[in-house]
Amino acid sequence: MTAGSRVAVIGASGAGKSTLLGVLDGSVTPTAGRVEVHGAEPAALRGRELRRLRARTGTVRQHLDLPGPLRVVHNVNAGRLGAWSTARAAWSLVRPQGTAEVRAALDRVDLADRLHERTDRLSGGQRQRVAVARLLVQRPDLVLADEPASALDPALADVVLSLLGELATEQDGALVAALHDPALALRHCDRVIGLDSGRIVLDAPASSLTVAGLEGFYGVVR
Amino acid sequence: MTALLDRPAPGTRRPVRNRRRWPWALAAIALVGWALADSGLFSGPVVNPGGAAQFGRIAAAALRPELAPDFLVVVAESALVTVAYAVLGGGLAVLLGALGAVAAARTTWGRRRTGRLLVRGALAVPRGLHEAVWGLLLLNVLGLDPWVGVLAIAVPYGAVTATVFAGILDEVPRGAHDALRAAGATRGTAALYGLLPQATGSLLSYAFYRLECAVRSAVVLGLIGAGGLGYQLALSFSSLRWEQVWTTVYALALLCLAADAAGRAVRRRVADPRPGPDRDPVLTGAAVVVVVLTGWAVWFLALSPASLASARALEQLSYVVSAAWPPSTEGDLLADIGAAALDTVLMSVLATAFATVGAVTLSGLAARSSTAGRARRMAGAGVRGALLLLRAVPPPVWALVLLFVLLPGVLPGALALGVYTLGVLGRLVGEAAEESDRRSREALRAAGASAPAAWLYGTVPTLAGPVLALACYRWEVAIRDTVLVGLLGAGGIGVLLSAATVAFDWPAVATVLAAVVLLSLAVDLLSDRIRSALR
Structure with missing residues (x-):
């Protein structure tokens, strides 16, 4: 390829x-x-x-596999776990890191207002877009x-x-x-x-x- | 032709945060902080350096338990006594629960809420008192009789079972029942054909879970003199024979393990029935074993129905009731109860917090993993074995052990409860972690996340809700157990209860009992609210 x-x-x-x-x-x-x-x-x-x-390598899985109780901002940030240290990943759960990029990514999939929502409160199509936004920050x-x-x-x-x-x-x-x-x-x-x-x-x-x-x-x- | 209607212009909505749970979180943090401060952890020495040597001797004896044949015979006989009490108490509780469920179910009362609320309120009284408290009260009415041990388990367990059974019946989908009613069936027939078949699985499953718990309660009753392994443990402990203590503890662990394994096997079968018209041999076997064991236990304990209705028992009962009425309303006593109740709550909070933190920390290891390597699997088995030992030893015994290394106060009692609760909660959280969906964690691993980061983002969020709910449920149990620990001298409201009982001050006993029931009820309601806020 x-x-x-x-x-x-x-x-x-x-x-x-x-x-x-x-x-x-x-x-x-x-x-x-x-x-x-x-x-x-x-x-x-x-x-x-x-x-x-x-x-x-970034994947949008068929069943998405996004942890439901996690907020959208964290689920998008999860795309950067490969680049982050464990300590930074843990701290980000308390104070979300790099929210500007998360917001920009969500904006591109038209979900900017759902930043702090729990992922399992979203519809199937919205969750699919969260998974795409995760890839946008993972690059x-x-x-x-x-x-x-x-x-x-x-x-x-x-x-x-x-x-x-x-x-x-x-x-x-x-x-x-x-x-x-x-x-x-x-x-x-x-x-x-x-x-x-x-x-x-x-x-x-x-x-x-x-x-x-x-x-x-x-x-x-x- | 497609007509496009006017659509609203896309507005710029600001992301909103949901702050509904914040007050709960802040209150919980404040409460745990208060409990820590109250325990004296920050305000002075809590460790008793003089006891370290004795503690070391206890620990060392773990490797060389007493194995003399005559002592082993004594332990085996004690184990049989414990099993007999557990089977009779648990069995009677399920029977009482089934009857009580009919009286407490919404199905029975329909729209008449008052009747149902009255029954539920009445059930809260037996449920609010620990088995040991019932044992103490029954001892004063029946004297030294095997019925004391049986009823001490059956009465509180019966009330809990009734509430749970009623809940199960009320939650069954009502379509079939309503259709039968509409076709002219009587209320009873409709419930028998439309509700009961759907609820049987859950009812059976819970009944076996109760039998499992009854084993642990029978041990605790032994501590206050009902005989069995608990009694043996107390005897060896007070004579400082640590080798014997450990033999008994290992026997207890084996018994608990057997009860856990048997209960789990039956419940798994109930949850996932085999296809085909034949009876399930495991379930049939379990039912036969329970019936045979019940018959054997009646013979073994020499239980006679006559002693329950003997003239002496009735006379004693009427004397205690008349002496206890009206309850004491003395100012001093009420102030004491208030202070002791606060101590009890703080102790139970500290214990639950300790157990929750410990259980979450250990959950990664305690969960069985099919993909793990050899070392990880060995560590997992070790942790699960240690948790089993923690929950096999009743909390009052833990309190006595901890008193060797800690100065008396709230802390040893809270830690004793915490250690025991960790044994229970560690297993529950481990099981929850096993059941949690592994795919989100694997997806994160596939995108390059490290193992701890994948656990933090993939597993912890899905586990947090169930774990907090389990912690709340254990808090309800811990508040009752705190009374038990206090009963044997570790502080809190249990101390007041044992003092009043020993002095035969029945009006004071009545007041303290009322306070205990109200306290458990308040914790139940609060925990219920927290759990619904978590959903």
Whole structure:
């Protein structure tokens, strides 16, 4: 995968999209083959080295996995835990650090007024945007997103995917997004990879594909 | 054609902070600070350097408990006595609770609130007094009779069980019940077919939990003379035979562990029933064992229903009641009660705070982890074993041990309670940590967070609410246990109670008892409010 690329991963439910993203961020250990992220193999690293590598990868997980009782400001700040010392992380829970950047990030996803709210008081779509704001303050080189727009209205879905795409490309990184909406995939990505039962069955530039063609891939019959 | 209606211009809303819980937090901090100041920790020496040697001897004896065969026989017999009291007391409590639940449930009373509130108020009296207090009172009515131990457990436990059972019944979804009522079923039939089947699991689960607790209570009753392991412990302790003390403590720990494990196995089965039409062998076995044990215990303790209704007991009861009425309203006594009540509250607060801090600190280790390495797993097993020992020893015994190294005062009593509560709370918090969702912590780790930072941001926030709720619940228990510790001399309102009982000053006893009940009730209500503010 080259710097600056935006890749959509598509495939039916259970095709292996989330597993692929998990392998990339190191939360799933590959059973065969090898993966290189930022030029290093995550499975071969330990301790500080591994942390530094992981801090360069940001993920929006499918189930978000944001601790509910934590306030929005802390959940966004959690994106910087890879860069912060433990003492600073602990102190930030008492006096939130770097609120200006948190506020700016929330502003970009239209949630600025929810800074001090408990995350579990937000709607599904709002939580999804908190997860995106977390990535905005983390500033990773590699952005992994597992259905980041599943609970958003069409306008917000576009905003969020543009943000993730910008984030990835502005520092010569890359975006890998698992998406179910063919139109969204074609609008925001320049390469589409199709998975079926864990194998790549489609790998083509977005410009060569059509919405109808991708729907056919899913088996949509109109 | 889509018509766009006028939409409001996007306003600039300022982020708002929710300050609803701040007063609670400030009050809690102030209360703990006051309790610390009152304990004398800042105002003078609290450590008794002369007792260190004796304390060392106690600790050293842990490694060489008394294993002489004749002493082991005595310990085994004592364990049987404790089990017999626990089974009979716990079983009777569940029976009383089932009857009381019918009287206390909203289902029974419908919209007639007065009746329900009266029953709930009446239940608060037996519930507010510790098992040992009941034991002391019953001793004065029944004399030395096995019924004392059985009833001392059954009466307060019965009241608690009734309240909890009624709550379970009231919280069952009412659709089926209402449909049956609408189809013309009587109130009783509708409850039997529409409510009870849905509530059985929770009721059974709680009943077994109560039996588990009864083992611990039976030990405490032994301390005030009902026999069993508690009595054995007190005997060895007062003769300073530390090897024997440790043998008894290990026996207690084993008994508690067995009760915990059996109770947990049954409750797990109830929560997650096996598929298929067959009876679950574990549940059937548990029911049979309880019935057989009950029969054996009646025979073993030589319990006779006649002694409960004997002329002497009735005469003594009417004498005590008539002597205790009207309760004393002497100014001196009331002032003493006020001061002692304050001490009791501060002791219980200090104990709960100590236990909560300790339990949270240990929770990382106490929680079982499937992914951990060998060293971490060994440390976890060690911590869980230590917590088991902490809760196997009743708080009054802890107070006696601590009095070797601390000067008398509020502190040894509070610490004794704190150590015991840490044993209970440590296990509960550890279990809560096991159940907490690991995924948010793993997500943070995947983004490069260090292990402690991931724990702080991923686990602590989800754990804080449940842990504070558990701490509040333990505070309710601790306030009753403080009375118990005081009963055996460690300060607080229990001291007044034991002094008045020993002097047969029944009007004063009545006043102190009323104060104890009111105190427990007040703490229950406050803790209830705090827990609802936490939700």
